[in-house]
Amino acid sequence: MAIEVRSLAWHGKGLHLIDQTALPREIVRLDVTDVDTLIDAIRRLAVRGAPALGASGAFGVAIAMLQAEREGWSEDTLRDAVSRIRDARPTAVNLAGGVDRVLPLVPKGVAAVVAEAEAVVREDVAANKAIGANGADWILAHVERRPLRVLTHCNTGSLATAGWGTALGIIRELHERGVLEVVYADETRPLLQGSRLTAWELDQEGIPHFVQPDGAAASTILRGLVDVAVIGADRIAANGDTANKIGSVGVALACADAGIPFVVAAPQTTFDPATPHGDAIEIEERPESEVLEWGGVRVAPEGSRAFNPAFDVTPARLINAIVSERGVTEPRT
Structure with a gap:
């Protein structure tokens, strides 16, 4: 029986990713709640593919915001973290595009950013x-x-x-x-x-x-x-x-x-x-x-x-x- 695989999903405090480096031997799910873990997942191709990277970038901004709240980051530190996500892989335009799409909503809070990232996901599936x-x-x-x-x-x-x-x-x-x-x-x-x-x-x-x-x-x-x-x-x-x-x-x-x-x-x-x-x-x-x-x-x-x-x-x-x-x-x- 065919199954519809979703490479990523938001769970409220972070991102669940299928670790694609483990396939096809096993399905391993990563719980990503900090910027360094997300960047590592992107660079080692645990998450990959231009559209999936776009969604990951959008959700990544929310991850950075939540981490900033937990750890008391300055605005400069948050801005640097978001830039590092945006630049984690240079060729696929979608990664930067996903980050850039949600950035204007940062002043409105995490919920607004997550809602826009979810819209990125819905639009990609429909596309x-x-x-x-x-x-x-x-x-x-x-x-x-x-x-x-x-x-x-x-x-x-x-x-x-x-x-x-x-x-x-x-x-x-x-x-x-x-x-x-x-x-x-x-x-x-x-x-x-x-x-x-x-x-x-x-x-x-x-x-x-x-x-x-x-x-x-x-x-x-x-x-x-x-x-x-x-x-x-x-x-x-x-x-x-x-x-x-x-x-x-x-x-x-x-x-x-x-x-x-x-x-x-x-x-x-x-x-x-x-x-x-x-x-x-x-x-x-x-x-x-x-x-x-x-x-x-x-x-x-x-x-x-x-x-x-x-x-x-x-x-x-x-x-x-x-x-x-x-x-x-x-x-x-």
Whole structure:
């Protein structure tokens, strides 16, 4: 039986998070009531995914306010704590957006901030449902083969959002309509969000799927085994360039060569008109140990260094459709 997973929930004095680093082995829930714990959860990817980070940022302001009351912080200390939450991860625009949305309500108190953060959650779930419908409609209008074989990269389901999912929401919609054959889920190196998280969500939904190495994606596409690729986004620049998990641009290049659609799914909160193009997007570089070690054991020579960008940028010219709750735009046309 399918279960609707919610990555986060407010409980009155703090935030309950599913620790996504523990999945799929077990479901561990974190009780976050202070700023340092929240920032740690964000940085080590216990909570991740652009929309989920946006909601976490909004609730994070309330957490900082409650901690300020408990510990007698000055206004400067509170302001610094909120800034640290806002800047905990630089690439996803939603984190800063969630913080900025609730900041004007700080003078009205914690209850007002929490109410606005809850609105962020409700709006994201509604947006994701609309993205699912809009994306499914567009794909069915532009891809003839039935049933569909879909490739996706990283994790874009309920775990990455406030509920339902963006790219995975489209896949769920296609499955509900009875037109989905199989999903190829890239494993998503080096932290395996595809094999640990996306496959887990697909399994919960009873959706047929293969987990494949990231390096297999281009070959799977060029062999004609995929009809459409659907990914999420962490930031969409004004010109349509899109930042997403590292490896996304390789999928886009393969789709362009194979002549199949490459679709990006994201809510309007992920669009950043203040960023003119992809070159202006700051790409987060994560710890070298994520690449050089496996399960805490060194697997590369001691003299080796690691280059570990968390994201890449897909140029708008490689994107066939960008799906949001407001509809679909086609950057390549």
